[in-house]
Amino acid sequence: MGRRFRRVIRTRPNRYFHVSLPGMSPGYPRTWMPARPPIRLLSLPLLTLFAFWGCTSLPPSPPREWVMLKTSSSTQYYSVRGTTGGAIFDAIDRNGLFDNEARRAVGLTSADWSIDWKGVETQRGSCRPESMTIALALVVTLPKHDQLNDLSQSVRTNWQRFAARVAAHEQRHVDIYLNGAQKMKSRMEGTATRTSPCSELESTVRRIWESQKAEIERAQNEFHLEDEARIREGQKPIQARLGVNQTRLTAINSEIRGLDQTLDNLKRQRDRTRAEIGAVKAELARSGSSLASCPQSRPPSGIQTLCQQYNGLVAAYNALVEQDNGAVSRRNSLAVEHNRVVAVINDLLEDLNWAR
Known part of the structure; x- marks a missing residue:
C-alpha cells in the first residue's frame, strides 16, 4: 500500500519598482531611484492537502520532465498627460504608482x-515525485502619454527616450525573475534523486522555494544599485554645469x-x-541777482x-x-546675463x- 501527496503553495505578489523621489517642486529635478527591497515573503501557506491510498509497486523514480515551469508576462499602462517636462512629471506624481513604502513609482513589475x-x-517509506508545476505570472505597469501629438518635438523625443528607459528597467526585472525561475526549476529537478519520505521532500521543496526567491530578491536589489549608480554617473556632467x-x-544676484x-x-545724494x-538760486534772488550775473568779470x-x-x-x-548712469x-548688463543664466x-x- 502507498499514499499520494499533493501540495499547492502560493505566495503573495512580489513587486519591484522604478521610483521617483517625492517632494520635488515643478521645474526641479526628480531623481529616478530604485525602490528599497520588496515586501518580504511570508511563510509559505499550505492551501490544500490530498492523501490517497492504493497499491503500488512502482520504483521510486520520477517521470521524465517531472518539473514543469509555466511563465506568463503581460503589460498594462497608466495615463500620463502634460505638454512640458514639469507638467508630465507632475502627472506621474498624481496618477503614478506606489512602492511598498508608499513612495511614488514610475514603473512596476509584480510577480505572482x-x-x-x-x-x-511507497511502502518502503520513500517518496516518488510524480509531477511539479511552478507558475510565475508577471505584470509590468508602465506610463503611457495620452497626448503625444500635442507635444513639441523636443518634449516628444525626451518622453520617448524616458519611457524606453523605464520599459528597459522593468524588462530587466522580468529577466531576473525568469532566470531565477529557471534556476528554481533546475534545483527542484535535483530533488528527484533523493530517497526520503514525502514529508522530508516537502521540507526540501520549501527550502529551495524560499532560498531561490531570496536569491532572486538579492539579484533585483543588486540591479537597482547598479542602475542607480549608472544614473548618477550620467547626471554628473549636467550637475557640474548646473553648479x-x-x-x-x-x-x-549679489552684485545686483x-x-x-x-x-x-x-x-539720496x-x-x-x-x-x-535750489537754495543757492534762492539766495541769489534775494540778493537781487541771478545766475546771469555769474559770468560777469x-x-x-x-x-x-x-x-x-x-x-x-x-x-x-x-x-x-x-555715477548713476x-x-x-x-x-x-547684469539683468541680461541673469536672464540668460536662468534660462x-x-x-x-x-x-x-529626463536623465533618469
Whole structure:
C-alpha cells in the first residue's frame, strides 16, 4: 500500500519598482531611484492537502520532465498627460504608482508565484515525485502619454527616450525573475534523486522555494544599485554645469543687490545736491541777482561766492548723474546675463529631469 501527496503553495505578489523621489517642486529635478527591497515573503501557506491510498509497486523514480515551469508576462499602462517636462512629471506624481513604502513609482513589475507538486510515498517509506508545476505570472505597469501629438518635438523625443528607459528597467526585472525561475526549476529537478519520505521532500521543496526567491530578491536589489549608480554617473556632467551656472547666478544676484543699494544712495545724494542748488538760486534772488550775473568779470563779492557754490554743486550733481548712469548700465548688463543664466539653468534642470 502507498499514499499520494499533493501540495499547492502560493505566495503573495512580489513587486519591484522604478521610483521617483517625492517632494520635488515643478521645474526641479526628480531623481529616478530604485525602490528599497520588496515586501518580504511570508511563510509559505499550505492551501490544500490530498492523501490517497492504493497499491503500488512502482520504483521510486520520477517521470521524465517531472518539473514543469509555466511563465506568463503581460503589460498594462497608466495615463500620463502634460505638454512640458514639469507638467508630465507632475502627472506621474498624481496618477503614478506606489512602492511598498508608499513612495511614488514610475514603473512596476509584480510577480505572482505558485507551486503544485504531487508525490507517491511507497511502502518502503520513500517518496516518488510524480509531477511539479511552478507558475510565475508577471505584470509590468508602465506610463503611457495620452497626448503625444500635442507635444513639441523636443518634449516628444525626451518622453520617448524616458519611457524606453523605464520599459528597459522593468524588462530587466522580468529577466531576473525568469532566470531565477529557471534556476528554481533546475534545483527542484535535483530533488528527484533523493530517497526520503514525502514529508522530508516537502521540507526540501520549501527550502529551495524560499532560498531561490531570496536569491532572486538579492539579484533585483543588486540591479537597482547598479542602475542607480549608472544614473548618477550620467547626471554628473549636467550637475557640474548646473553648479557652475548656479554659482554664477548667485554672484550676479549679489552684485545686483549691491548696485541697487548704490543707486539708492546716489539718488539720496542727488536729491540733497539738487536741494542745495535750489537754495543757492534762492539766495541769489534775494540778493537781487541771478545766475546771469555769474559770468560777469567782476560780480560783487557776495554774489561771486554764491556763484562759486552754485558751480561746485552743479559739478557735483553732474558727477553723481554720471555715477548713476554707470551703475544703471552695469545693472542692465547684469539683468541680461541673469536672464540668460536662468534660462540655461532651467534647460539643465529639464535635462536632469529626463536623465533618469
